[in-house]
Amino acid sequence: MIDLRSDTVTRPTAPMLAAMSAAEVGDDVLGDDLTVLRLQATLAERTGKEAGLFFPSGTQSNLAALMAHWARGDEYIVGRQLAHTYKYEGGGAAVLGSIQPQPLENAVDGSIPLEKIAAAIKPIGDHFARTRLLALENTIGGKVLPAHYVADATQLARERGLAIHLDGARVFNAAVASGEPCWSAAAR
Ligand SMILES: Cc1ncc(COP(=O)(O)O)c(C=O)c1O
Structure with missing residues (x-):
């Protein structure tokens, strides 16, 4: 048994x-930390x-x-009761990044229903924060988001x-649990 609650x-x-x-x-700034360079290259290769x-x-x-994705006054959509970037991390996105979260209820499978995401995107206008980012997590609350959900959420995000x-x-x-590269559509 491997306890995966936390590193x-x-x-x-x-x-x-x-x-x-x-x-x-070695020294990262001088570019001679070979282990870190190999780690970064391997990760890029494996995730495409x-x-x-x-x-x-x-x-x-x-x-x-x-x-890297936003400017002051922007907003990100995120899972309310499960997402680490909202529930934990000391509110860093708001405190240090000057962006506001828009937390939406996670469904029982951990996903944020697409229709809720679509409905939560604010119109463009002087009154509104700019909804600029969808933040997902996989696994989320110990559950695997299926690759088709990640792909559909990505498509919705791109369209909007x-x-x-x-x-x-x-x-x-x-990825091991589902047998699918469940990051592929999400991280670009
Ligand atoms: C999903 C998720 N994201 C981010 C973190 C934060 O990682 P760290 O403790 O290395 O800052 C954790 C920590 O357990 C986590 O479970």
């Missing part, structure tokens, strides 16, 4: 510790993305990714001019 409760195995202590390290970028924590990577962020803290677990 703070899983423990590295002996081969993982051995790999860590034998890892080639242009590039990978290593962050030391999930909170930091979520915040940096979300902030929203960017997509995927909190993929456990996305490889989701």
